[in-house]
Amino acid sequence: MLVNSSVDEVKRREAALRVIKSTIKEKGRNGLYDLTGLSGGFPLVEGDIRLLETYAGSAIFEDAIQVVGRIHLGGDKILALNRTSSGILAAILALVKEGDEIVHYLPKHPAHPSIPRSAELVGASYREFDDINDFEVGENTSLVFITGSTMDHEIIDKNDFLKVIKISKSRNVPVFVDDASGARLRTVIYKQPRAMDMGADMAITSTDKLMDGPRGGLMAGKADIMDLVKSKAQQFGLEAQSPLVAGMVRAFENFSPEKILEALSKKHEVCNALKKDIKSVKETPTGVMLSSNDLKLELENRGITTRFSALDLSDTLAMLFLRKQNIITIPAVGMPGASPTIRIDLASQDAGRIGVDLIVDMFKETFSEFESIAADEKVCRAVLYA
Numbered sequence: 001m002l003v004n005s006s007v008d009e010v011k012r013r014e015a016a017l018r019v020i021k022s023t024i025k026e027k028g029r030n031g032l033y034d035l036t037g038l039s040g041g042f043p044l045v046e047g048d049i050r051l052l053e054t055y056a057g058s059a060i061f062e063d064a065i066q067v068v069g070r071i072h073l074g075g076d077k078i079l080a081l082n083r084t085s086s087g088i089l090a091a092i093l094a095l096v097k098e099g100d101e102i103v104h105y106l107p108k109h110p111a112h113p114s115i116p117r118s119a120e121l122v123g124a125s126y127r128e129f130d131d132i133n134d135f136e137v138g139e140n141t142s143l144v145f146i147t148g149s150t151m152d153h154e155i156i157d158k159n160d161f162l163k164v165i166k167i168s169k170s171r172n173v174p175v176f177v178d179d180a181s182g183a184r185l186r187t188v189i190y191k192q193p194r195a196m197d198m199g200a201d202m203a204i205t206s207t208d209k210l211m212d213g214p215r216g217g218l219m220a221g222k223a224d225i226m227d228l229v230k231s232k233a234q235q236f237g238l239e240a241q242s243p244l245v246a247g248m249v250r251a252f253e254n255f256s257p258e259k260i261l262e263a264l265s266k267k268h269e270v271c272n273a274l275k276k277d278i279k280s281v282k283e284t285p286t287g288v289m290l291s292s293n294d295l296k297l298e299l300e301n302r303g304i305t306t307r308f309s310a311l312d313l314s315d316t317l318a319m320l321f322l323r324k325q326n327i328i329t330i331p332a333v334g335m336p337g338a339s340p341t342i343r344i345d346l347a348s349q350d351a352g353r354i355g356v357d358l359i360v361d362m363f364k365e366t367f368s369e370f371e372s373i374a375a376d377e378k379v380c381r382a383v384l385y386a
């Protein structure tokens, strides 16, 4: 196998960052096409930088984030965090103790790894459901999670969401919605209400997913519960510092759903063009994707047999996209445990810059090159780690 551990994933990511650095050096930032849909933008305005001090910045931007955060997420109180994962950890530290249980409903497995990992850290048991008919809250359940939109952008059904809320309320267990991309995908594309307006006690979103903010987590919730979570977050250094909060504030001020809606209208075209060659390509709410399992099947259907796992194959294909076309997708640059799905997000800034036809051509070209190397361990290793 090619990718056997979290350490291998870190090495793959380091190799990807080396390629990105040399591309920027040779061709400048415009030589690179970040199609992950994770923007990491930092749209500060004149005068912000002078305020990015520990206390002056906190006073100004923590106040401002309360206003824009409540508009985006609802709820009484807002907390900005280093990442969505940090907010998930803070909530679990605050509300779950050893021996408790966490249950999680999501439209499709797998969950983001930060939820089961944080459960394990506090010594809680963890159960995950992706069939609403199986969902239940146990005797020892102290926190319920709902994922609004999965890492692969599977969107929860609104009635299932409401059913989980109802069951959890009847047992007096608080509900925390992981709405990392869902806070925008569910509301803009699927016209669902905000999580807090559907009865959640807390919700969190990633400020760089489908919006042009820095990587960070923005959490909203009911006042009493947020006081507990905020205190834990600050005890363990999980809260965002003022430079990050400033970037978030400006990104929310700029947010408009238009780019997401434009991507929605272009994705059919891209998907249909790709499907002629690569049958397993599927649509996402704002683009196209090829899951690692579908990639493995696609190769098998073409008579290419390898000993490699689905993860090996998707990481290799992602690294090939990067090396050959300077296209960044998550399986090349993701942290250990990130989704191995190759996803092209048409709502990303760079997708607008290259245009639909070129994206299709680059995808097909890279895929056919991948086919020719997919059985060759030595070549695949070099693509992954060199």
Ligand SMILES: *Cc1c(COP(=O)(O)O)cnc(C)c1O
Binding pocket: 082, 083, 084, 085, 086, 112, 114, 147, 149, 150, 151, 178, 180, 181, 206, 215, 216, 217
């Ligand atoms: C991206 C994502 C996260 C984690 O966000 P980070 O900012 O990387 O911590 C958690 N849950 C879901 C569903 C996600 O898509």
